[in-house]
Amino acid sequence: MAITTALTDRLGIEHPVLCAPMARVSGGKLAAAVSQAGGLGLIGGGYCDPDWIDTEFAAAGNARIGIGFITWRLEQFPEVLDRALERQPAAIMLSFGDEKPFAGKIKAAGAALIAQVQSLEQAKRAADAGADIVIAQGGEAGGHGANRGTFSLVAEVVDALADIPVVAAGGIADGRGLAAALMLGASGVLLGTRFVATTESMAPEAAKQAVAAESGDVTVKGSTFDKARGFDWPAPYALRTFRNSFAERWEGKDLPESAIAEFEEAAAVANMEIAPVVAGEASGIIRDVPSAAELVPRIVAEAEQKLRGATAFCSTP
Secondary structure: OOOOOHHHHHHOOOOOEEEOOOOOOOOHHHHHHHHHOOOEEEEEEEOOOHHHHHHHHHHOOOOOOEEEEEHHHHOOOOHHHHHHHOOOOOEEEEEOOOOHHHHHHHHHOOOEEEEEEOOHHHHHHHHHHOOOEEEEEOOOOOEEEOOOOHHHHHHHHHHHOOOOOEEEEOOOOOHHHHHHHHHOOOOEEEEOHHHHOOOOOOOOHHHHHHHOOOOHHHEEEEOHHHHHHOOOOOOOOEEEEEOOHHHHHHOOOOOOHHHHHHHHHHHHOOOOOOOOOOOOHHHHHOOOOOOHHHHHHHHHHHHHHHHHHHHHHOOOO
């Protein structure tokens, strides 16, 4: 039983599974592994470091991959988009800002425009901008996000965008989540936290092991780590990470230079009591660190099993 959807048809992929373009985590090796396993991997273009982007495209080799950007940051460095498009990516994903200024260039280059949104209003804006695929991201997601829950947001966006494939994101890490997303009308899933804990991920080993061990109960949202890194994120977006001593000390406070220096030193050596483990609530259902190459078909096989078993809930009159 193959799971064929509007997403697999639009992107020309075997499985309706996308790897989130997590900054400094989703590198070329991870993106390539996901694509070669039948999904689509997206390099984390993040804060628009062109040299890092070049390095990770090279690391992906000949794999068919895409790249994602933080849109408000791309507005500050628009030339980085041109550099990425020279690599002929399968898709460009934009998150956290207006897609319209970049949509024409992306589509003219032959790349699919994927827009990640956190509200119905943003979904309609993305559709008007010409998005080929819309990702409805619930607040359960790791990293930056807003407040809507995944289930209700996905269903609402699906109802509003009848002609555009909708992808579910936030709190999804296995085949159960993929099956549930399909039942909501989504055409696939975008996974972030699940791919943090893979062998190809660029996350520190300590972060991978933490994701595979902790409950979703330990995640919190805040702005402390953005302040420590010098990033001025716009409202309403906050960063979901694991709770640690640094966040507990400084959340809601101004950071002195000594605290920033402490953070930078900790980040350099992956001290996760001070530097963040960026992860979402799905960490509570992750218990291993497999290869992405093995993980993608595992998720799809589990979803197929769940979908087949769903008939058990239906009685014949």
